[in-house]
Amino acid sequence: MSPIFPSLKCHLFEPSKKIIWTIVGKHHEYWIDLDLGYCSCDDYYFRTLSGKGMCYHLDFIKEKTNSRVAMVHFSDSEYYDFVKSVVNDNFLMIRNEKIGLG
Numbered sequence: 001m002s003p004i005f006p007s008l009k010c011h012l013f014e015p016s017k018k019i020i021w022t023i024v025g026k027h028h029e030y031w032i033d034l035d036l037g038y039c040s041c042d043d044y045y046f047r048t049l050s051g052k053g054m055c056y057h058l059d060f061i062k063e064k065t066n067s068r069v070a071m072v073h074f075s076d077s078e079y080y081d082f083v084k085s086v087v088n089d090n091f092l093m094i095r096n097e098k099i100g101l102g
């Protein structure tokens with residue numbers, strides 16, 4: 001079986017064991033926090049937050065958590081910068097899309 005998402009990555013922060021998942025999709029990179037049930041995709045904003053169910057990525061990663069996934073280790077001191085850069089990327093991405101649509 002070939003992987004559907006060869007670009008699924010698990011970012012493990014130590015010693016807290018906090019995990020951030022990222023999926024590189026067709027157009028964007030999404031980041032997912034399973035503990036918070038959070039995903040950065042549009043589907044999450046429009047579907048999950050309005051109570052209509054999980055986005056595709058959250059479902060997908062829940063199924064994959066027991067299988068072998070590329071794991072990248074970080075220290076907790078890098079967590080803030082990591083999240084900040086991902087959030088910033090997404091902010092720019094969403095803002096650019098809005099501008100593009102307008």
Ligand SMILES: [Zn+2]
Nearest residue numbers: 039041055057
């Ligand atoms: Zn998602």
